Amino acid sequence: LNMQTVEEAELCFPQLLNSSCKRTLQHPYVYLTIHLALSFISVLTVFLNLLVIISICCFKKLHNPTNIFLLSLAISDCIVGFLISFQIAQIDDCWYLGDIICVLYVILDYVITTSSIGTMVLISVDRYVAICYPLYYPTKVTAERARICVSLFWMCSILYNCVLFRDNLQHPGRYNSCSGECLVFLDYFGGVFDLLSSFICPVTVIIILYARVFVVVVSQARSMKSHVAAVSIQGSVTITAKKSEIKAAITLGIVVVVFLVCTCPYFCVSLISEDDAVSASSVPFLLFYLNSTFNPLIYALFYPWFRKSLKLIFTLKAIKQIVTFNILHPGSSKANIL
Template identity: 60%
Template sequence: MALLLFTAIMTTSEEAELCFPQLNSSCRKIMRPHSVSMLIYITLSSISVLTVVLNLLVIISISHFKKLHTPTNVLLLSLAVSDFCVGFLMIFQIILIDGCWFLGDLMCAVHFVLDYIITSASIGTMVLISIDRYVAIYYPLLYPTKVTQNRVRICVSVCWVACVLCHCLILKDNVEQPGRYNTCLGECVVVIEYYAGIVDVFISFIGPVTVIVILYVRIFVVAVSQARALRSHIRDVTLQGSVRITVKKSELKAARTLGVVVVVFLICVCPFFCVTLSGGDSVVSVSSAAFVMCLFFLNSFLNPLIYAFFYPWFIKCIKVILTLQILKPGSCDANIL
């Protein structure tokens, strides 16, 4: 997944300084103007810190307040956990800015394993979110009984466990013999077998993205038709019908909000995979690699901002947390909806 990107980052000019000056087998640093390097460091560090803090607020909010314990929010919690981890993984990317890896071969392998697992878990959670909204819109009467918190928790757990097992198996050789594919000291590279790579791309990218797009196209069609029906029959509904309309409106709003999350996710993630898949022997420029990596990380930073914009309860939760009202007895029962 990230092999070509990091390989590209390690490809530098011959005039670059060595990562380990005392060793002839050392890799070469990427040489940039000091101002450019500082700008990159500050930008990535800021995004990393904000990503960790904002997603931590989402995790605390959904975990603490009982009113937020819904099947859909369980999925948002899983997404926030993966985004929270991405914020920490950005530290490794910051270390690699100059094209040198100083943490050893084992940590390099661990970094890639975590990268694969968290990326796949995020995409898997997006698929579950799409399925959740599809069932809520297409089968509104069955949704409360078929989609329960326990079932969603089981699906999320299966998703994470499957991602861990799958990518530990795919990267097994790299973990057992860390650094076996490095060409110089200070390099961080992993290699996946050809067929395993094809399976991984299909499971982690092509398959999930196809499912997400198909489901949300169908959701959009239903949402448009229901919105027209609501507008045309709003004057003739009974009180009972009004209740049903309110429910439908809330589901449509949730679908629209999570649709924004999914679209932003696809915009940020697709370039990452496209550059990665641009060809085994083709040269990926350092600038394009850096751009898609930053775009990929930016998605984890944007998700909490989307919640803040579309979900009033998130703003209320932030106020309660920052003012330490969350420490008061019984705060978990507060009505923040």
């Protein structure tokens, strides 16, 4: 009787002795640590991205093309924060929500992460045009075009992933080896195409564009220093130029390195894996989620307007405006936040 009780405790569904998956039994302290860590990441991700969303939505002066891309990125990353709760629910490697919810969860996860990567590409294109072709930027890159690009990319992302996982949608749970498992399957050609379109191509575009931006920024900083030397102006101007060059190098380096560190493990595992099955509880998924936590720090905290809007939020001025409906008045949303 004791042996039978122990065996049942190791199953996801004890009532299904012959078909249930086995739970991953962990020490209570390990279980608690993982649970607290994932909960912290989830709350932090949602909180940071909500700050970006509130800041951009509340002030019309922030409705420029770059911030529209940042808003799209923050929305996708905020949803990722909520998706982490599914990881918390299956710490013991058991899926209790059914096969249909499993497929929908994985597809939503792919849609969100694809949209996040795509938005990063749009941001890199935006910065490339702004820095390399500043005279064309105001006319070629407008807020309306930015909204259209974001909307089209989200719709294409949903359609693309539904087609990619169409077999899993038609036959949910078909590839599960036991009850309590959440597994989806991509055929060889689908996996290769997804790898190219979701990782290799976007990463290539981002690296090339940011490398070009970096070269132009450094060149402009050196030209400024040469100009300073020519007109014999001493002191603060030279220091400012030097700081600008260093800041540009550090910022662009952080953007590329953090993105690659957070995304490479998942796609590398998918590339070298002997089978094409993708587990919804794998460690690379968790690291991939962390990129959504870092994005608001990398893309938003470097902007002065974000720090200024944070002061309004944390001093409850923005909340007071919302509660009293002052934010709906024509003048309130036009406050000078820049």
